[in-house]
């Protein structure tokens with residue numbers, strides 16, 4: 001590793017430095033400070049300036065099949081409400097529920113709901129009449145759905161900001177506009193070099209989201225996290241036409257797919273301010289921020305076929321963001337296999353808001369060496385680092 005120059009840089013000591021002030025870094029900070037670690041969060045920009053600023057804010061259990069991610073999501077959903085109570089619930093956290101609908105063959109959705117019910121998900125099948133009571137404006141052509149009352153929503157940017165404000169009130173520090181340039185390990189300690197500072201610490205959490213692979217590289221290790229672009233359409237404020245998060249059941253397959261090509265499925269939800277958010281697209285196009293009219297048109301067409309009432313809605317804006325994608329779709333949570341003291345908490349793809357609470361708690365427990373809330377093995381960075389996956 002290259003030598004770290006100490007010239008003209010302010011030196012700061014801490015027990016733990018968290019890289020990244022997105023929702024994952026914020027939740028890591030929330031649990032680290034509770035465990036008594038002197039903790040600093042640093043970001044090259046500002047709070048929620050990465051993917052957290054592009055996320056829709058769903059805290060979902062319904063879009064996951066039984067397995068480690070769903071186990072983590074169920075715990076995380078409960079923790080979100082604890083964090084909300086601790087911080088003062090000032091980030092629009094609400095358990096509004098989700099509704100997944102089948103446009104044609106209901107069997108795959110029925111089977112998924114049944115398997116989810118067996119592991120603790122509240123999944124209630126609904127016919128057309130029940131569906132129209134839940135969602136009066138949904139197309140009458142939809143005959144079958146599953147209602148998931150546990151699905152919740154928050155405003156992710158506000159959540160990251162409020163959680164980090166609370167963290168600072170409890171003695172933590174947040175330092176913005178310091179890009180991590182290099183991480184060096186020597187004599188059991190770690191140094192992080194940014195343009196103006198050097199942080200000396202024993203523990204680092206890499207919570208740099210889509211850019212976590214680059215942080216691993218700057219520390220002399222590696223992590224296969226890639227960007228997966230997604231668009232969101234935002235309507236002008238409307239009367240309340242959509243009461244839950246409503247989505248096509250093929251969304252679950254799109255989430256789980258490793259295909260690099262464009263995939264779209266309808267995901268619609270209202271917000272407190274009256275705007276309606278329309279997604280979801282997924283494609284691996286690197287960090288290309290440009291707009292794609294075909295994707296936007298496709299999302300709009302799919303949305304109006306599910307909610308015909310939206311056909312005259314005006315779009316306020318369209319934006320995109322980059323989900324932090326790992327090759328097996330599971331987040332990477334745990335110690336680096338090569339660098340002692342470096343931990344990763346990243347790669348949550350399209351579920352980073354929802355999974356952030358349990359991920360932050362889990363990583364704080366791993367650092368403290370206490371019994372973790374869930375078996376961390378499926379999330380370990382070692383699954384890629386030792387197998388050499390790229």
Ligand SMILES: Cc1cc2nc3c(=O)[nH]c(=O)nc-3n(C[C@H](O)[C@H](O)[C@H](O)COP(=O)(O)OP(=O)(O)OC[C@H]3O[C@@H](n4cnc5c(N)ncnc54)[C@H](O)[C@@H]3O)c2cc1C
Pocket residue numbers: 019020021022023024025042043044045046047048049050051052053054055056057058059060178179180181207208209210211215229230231232279320321322323324345346347348349350351352353354355
């Ligand atoms: C369109 C879209 C919709 C989504 N909807 C949902 C949803 O409804 N529910 C859900 O759960 N998830 C959703 N997601 C996914 C979710 O937004 C992400 O998984 C989550 O925001 C990742 O959070 P993070 O804190 O890991 O990363 P980020 O928010 O990206 O934070 C990483 C931070 O690291 C900083 N950083 C990077 N490199 C450096 C460096 N070298 N030095 C210092 N700082 C650095 C960045 O500036 C950034 O602030 C969506 C994503 C997209 C794109």
